[in-house]
Amino acid sequence: MTGPLQGMRVVEMAGIGPGPFCAMMLADMGAEVIRIHPKNAAPALPLLNTRFDVCARGRRSLAIDLKKPGAAEAVKQLIDRADALVEGYRPGVMERLGLGPEVCLKRNPKLAYGRMTGWGQTGRLAQAAGHDINYISLTGALNAIGRPGAPPVVPLNLVGDYGGGGMLLAFGIVCAVLEARRSGQGQVIDAAMTDGSALLASAMFGFRAAGGWSNRRGDNLLDGAAHFYDTYECADGKCMSVGALEPQFYQLLLQKLGIDDQAFDAQMDKSAWPALKSRLAAIFKTRPRDEWAAILDGTDACCAPILDWDEAPGNAHNRDRKTFVDIAGVTQPAPAPRFSRTVPEVSRPPAGADEHTEAILSDWGVDKAIVAALREQGAI
Secondary structure (H helix, E strand, C coil): CCCCCCCCEEEEECCCCHHHHHHHHHHHCCCEEEEEEECCCCCCCCCCCCCCCHHHCCCEEEEECCCCCCHHHHHHHHHHCCCEEEECCCCCHHHHCCCCHHHHHHHCCCCEEEEEECCCCCCCCCCCCCCHHHHHHHHCCHHHCCCCCCCCCCCCCHHHHHHHHHHHHHHHHHHHHHHHHHHCCCEEEEEEHHHHHHHHCHHHHHHHHCCCCCCCCCCCCCCCCCCCEEEEECCCCCEEEEECCCHHHHHHHHHHCCCCCHHHHCCCCHHHHHHHHHHHHHHHCCCCHHHHHHHHCCCCCCEEECCCCCCHHHCHHHHHHCCEEEECCEEEECCCCCCCCCCCCCCCCCCCCCCCHHHHHHHCCCCHHHHHHHHHCCCC
16 A cells, blocks of 8 residues: 555445545555445445446455344454544434444554445435435525525535545544644544534635625625626537636736726626626637637637546646556546555555455454454354
């Protein structure tokens, strides 16, 4: 393993969405992460446990039937040897399995016990089912995304699952592991997607408190209301993004678009935005996207072509940065961020659920008698 987290050991209770994304981030940075699957369980999504399950990359996998005698003890022995644990079940599930934080921290006092949920471990909704779209609904984030006069636009599951969920849990786990090395004491990290998506909107809550942000979609500086911060369709149906906020960048945008009209001088006159946006839309419609991209490429006009999933890996800047890599024939984002010395890399493609069961139990030193008993009764 390479990367700044080399030497860190993590046990991941395999799930979907933010938990695997968190574990992927840790593995990308060099942590040794092992995934624990329920034996013979059907995958929740068709692509799970295949080479296309990108968020499962970089770690080995074992499958075990936790209902069999001795199975929980085997998992506890793995957790005993870990710096951190990642689980994404509803509150109480790990406790019913005999693997709750009270049990694990008693055995491994320095453990960072990471818990990923939508609503959190406490609160009136803690036991309710939900998904990303529901969690970000309660924080104001979803209400702010979309066009005026229309319902909010679903931002994929990037805001709750990944940004406010898995990424926040990865940060919390690293914080807890660092603190445990100083104090000798582990702790529980309660990462809720409601908390995380609210945190992502910190700046907007500040703008709102200052009177600079309304509750209306498409009415604010950064939500598509401004003509200089929006997306525009081009002659070929493809689109450009414009983000010329600062006055000097805005003036360069006008110059590059061939605009010499005093009507555009009042950049921050909100009442003029709709009319100016219509005029910009008409201008962008006169050329194909790639022609506009060539005119604006590398300038401070703050414009970029809007690329699709197939175009993005071939973009010249992305190639320069090696933003995308090929793992087992699957093009996917490379580990990020970048480090000058402890360079992270993907150590292995996604594994099958039970691909490394015997090897993990052996390498991590689980009691051989327990392993033999589990093998005999078909738990592994």
